[in-house]
Amino acid sequence: MRYCCCWGFPVESSTSIANCHPSTEAISRTQTQTTNTTYSGGSNFSKNSHFSAASDEEAFPDGQILPDPNLRIFTFAELRAATKNFRPRTVLGEGGFGKVYKGWLDEKPSWRNGSGSVIAVKKLNSESLQGYEEWKSEINFLGRLSHPNLVKLLGYCLEDRELLLVYEFMQKGSLENHLFGRGSVVQPLPWKLRLKIAIGAAGGLAFLHQLERQVIYRDFKSSNILLDGLYNAKLSDFGLAKVGPSSSKSHVTTRVMGTHGYVAPEYVSTGHLYVKSDVYAFGVVLVEMLTGLRALDGNRPRGRHNLVDWIKPVLSDRRKLKSFMDSRLEGRYPSKTVFQVAQLALKCLEQEPRCRPSMKDVLETLQRLEAPSEKSMEPKVRNRNNNQGIAQGRGQKPLYPPRSPLHPPPRSH
């Protein structure tokens, strides 16, 4: 299904998106007014904007473009209080933009998003290379896009030099943490949940790609896939998103943005960006889910730093694939389905963007694969042994500490 909307802004750059977007007026107004006083509401926003994540999702399961961003403007004092003065213990994780804190709003919740008044607050680090442009892009995209597989942006704060973003709190943290986090608080993800997460993330990308003016997400990776209490996947971080070019044309960018290990080869070598560049990154995440190995890992032996370069030849060999599967699955997965997922990953990883499937096709394939019975989910002892040889015997444990130490203590949120 195509989503009917006209973004009404040109495709050239994310800056021009911001310039044309209805929310920009309010944002720049915020900027000028905050020099002297705290801005607390413009015509587009109100302090009492409702945060109806759940009800929106129920009413529009296929997503929608909101006519106006329904974002609340928070004061810095409110967010400082919510995060207990940005106390280190409330840190959920840290990325290029800055730290992300868990917060509690001290007010009666009037919204029905299931998580009460718990929020996640992303605070720009003054040394961050990402910055105002990405902060604005996040507001312009996430503030207007609503879909069950996109994280809900609740509001923002801009005061003096402080830039913050406020999101719905995602109880289970990021996929990255579940796949690569070590220690007793991180439970290995069973196969069924991996498939559910892949379907959710594919749903988010398919939604963006099926908009009348397609959106290229540009930073698809396991740390940007957040999980709610039921492991529903939602994409976060639209700082690099771009409104796509028409049909199969590409953007040509002078600065390649994204994350090493996930960026499509044509984008790296030519600067040409397609919606199919997102499909490539999706393939990389599928391989991470199968193997439990990071897209890029300098601690692996030479020639194996880049997961795709290393594993791609293995994906089409059913027998070899078994020995590369994530040891934390302990052999509990349906071999046939896993092989089909590997074939799907291979298609997503085609060198030529045209040869990659659309995200709609990817989504439908994954949904079909989820359906069959799980007859072959019994542990396969032989496989487990092989596995340990690959995933753990080569210095995988633990390569990195989990980036978000508070994530995801399963019962602590």
Ligand SMILES: Nc1ncnc2c1ncn2[C@@H]1O[C@H](COP(=O)(O)OP(=O)(O)OP(=O)(O)O)[C@@H](O)[C@H]1O
């Ligand atoms: N809404 C949220 N709810 C719960 N945890 C969150 C939320 N947003 C972010 N996090 C946590 O904070 C971590 C850091 O997120 P952030 O998006 O800032 O960085 P990143 O994705 O790891 O890196 P990058 O800056 O390269 O995108 C995430 O991995 C996740 O664990």
Ligand SMILES: [Mg+2]
């Ligand atoms: Mg992120």
